[in-house]
Amino acid sequence: MNELTHFSDSGRARMVDVSAKSETVRTAIASGVLRMLPTTLQRIRDGKIAKGDVLTVADVGAVMAAKHTPDIIPMCHSIALSGVDVEFSEIMEPDAQGCVGIKVIATTTCVGQTGVEMEALCAANVALLTIYDMCKAVDRGMRIECVQLEEKRGGKSGVWRREEAK
Numbered sequence: 001m002n003e004l005t006h007f008s009d010s011g012r013a014r015m016v017d018v019s020a021k022s023e024t025v026r027t028a029i030a031s032g033v034l035r036m037l038p039t040t041l042q043r044i045r046d047g048k049i050a051k052g053d054v055l056t057v058a059d060v061g062a063v064m065a066a067k068h069t070p071d072i073i074p075m076c077h078s079i080a081l082s083g084v085d086v087e088f089s090e091i092m093e094p095d096a097q098g099c100v101g102i103k104v105i106a107t108t109t110c111v112g113q114t115g116v117e118m119e120a121l122c123a124a125n126v127a128l129l130t131i132y133d134m135c136k137a138v139d140r141g142m143r144i145e146c147v148q149l150e151e152k153r154g155g156k157s158g159v160w161r162r163e164e165a166k
Contacts, residue, residue: 015075021113025082026154029107030120032147033091034128035099040139041090044102044131051134055088058104058130062086065126066108066119076118083109084119086127099143104128105150117152 008014044054051057066084070076084106091101106123108116128144135142151161 013075015077016114018077018113021155023111023113024154025109025111026115026152027107027109028115028117028120028152029105029150030117030124030148031103031105031150032124032128033101033103033145034131034142035091035095035097035101035145036135036142037139038094038098038100040135040142041100041102043138044135045090049134050137054131054134055102057134058088058127059086061130062104062106062123062127066106066116066123069119069122072122073118077114079110079112079114079116079119081108081110081116081119083107084123086123088127101145102128102131115152115155117149121147121149 043049047053063084063086066081070078086107087105089103089105091103094100104124104127106120106127108119108123110116124147125144128147132142132144148162151159153159
């Protein structure tokens with residue numbers, strides 16, 4: 001297990017000093033799912049949501065979230081992101097409640113001294129929350145599931161991939 005570095009010797013929370021780390025290309029991929037009624041997904045697909053183009057707005061929200069991650073995560077470093085990419089895919093296989101879904105995959109990249117996992121996770125979460133916000137008038141029972149880091153690359157620890165993602 002890695003040492004928890006966000007605590008000082010006296011046990012107080014702190015931002016980790018990364019000044020001695022080398023700059024490398026760092027990438028993180030996070031994903032999550034929003035489950036909804038099949039009729040809600042059809043309305044999104046058909047452009048029948050009153051608030052507008054749901055996936056376009058969710059894409060913009062995800063990028064904004066990645067850029068503002070240090071504003072909402074207290075010990076997160078400010079990072080000059082090189083790129084944020086957001087992909088959406090439909091999940092047509094109904095779950096036990098008969099719900100289908102939209103899966104989001106957010107990829108963040110930078111050249112820096114610390115990773116971009118938090119930015120990818122924030123982007124994925126905000127994309128899902130944006131879809132929920134835009135569709136809640138027609139489906140309040142939607143649920144966000146399984147937001148998780150899938151992969152990270154760069155830095156001293158190299159590549160990490162979620163077992164199921166290999």
